[in-house]
Amino acid sequence: MSEYARRMSFLASRIFGEVVKGTSHRNEKVVQLLRAKPMDKNNFIVNYYPPYMKMDLAFQNLRHHGLYRDEHQDFKEEMIRQRILRGKIKPKKGEGKRAMKRKS
Template sequence: MATNYAKYLQLVNASTNYARRMKRLSNRIFGEVAIPTNSKSMKVVRMFEARPLHTNEDIIHYYPRHVETHALMLKLREYGLFRDEHQDFKEEMKRLRALRGKVKVWKRYLDQTKTQ
């Protein structure tokens, strides 16, 4: 049995047309690159062989919990422990607009008030 395997290895490593075709067939069966390619194409092959990014725990949990952090900052702002200058600016602009009588009224809001 071992001699048959050794003969097969010699046959595959030979440079005959049959050996090349058998090597390509073997590579296709076992999911390898059938025909030798350049390094640029091999990069694409390795990319498709790699584990999908959406299943990688390091990538999934890379970013902090934005929603929870935002809710926490809103609560802290209500308590006066955090100053959000951008939100302060937006509220001040809304207040000044109301003083000038330029309050925005949404059309959808008007339609809802008429039907009630």
């Protein structure tokens, strides 16, 4: 094989992503990894977990319309309401004691 043909085959293998003749087994592994499909394009990896955020949003909308009952969220809201009644949460701006004195 002439020098020109050897260099052309070397350039062709570099351009088309083939392994250059005379590479080690470890280098071939690297080439296979780089040749593989990117992880974000792999459908199995992207859709491995269900879309929990979309499901949560759907359940929140259903709860808002009264079609779904989330007892845990009801409990949390009731606890916050109880704390407000006991005076454990700071009032919003304009709803404090001084603002109430000015309004009356």
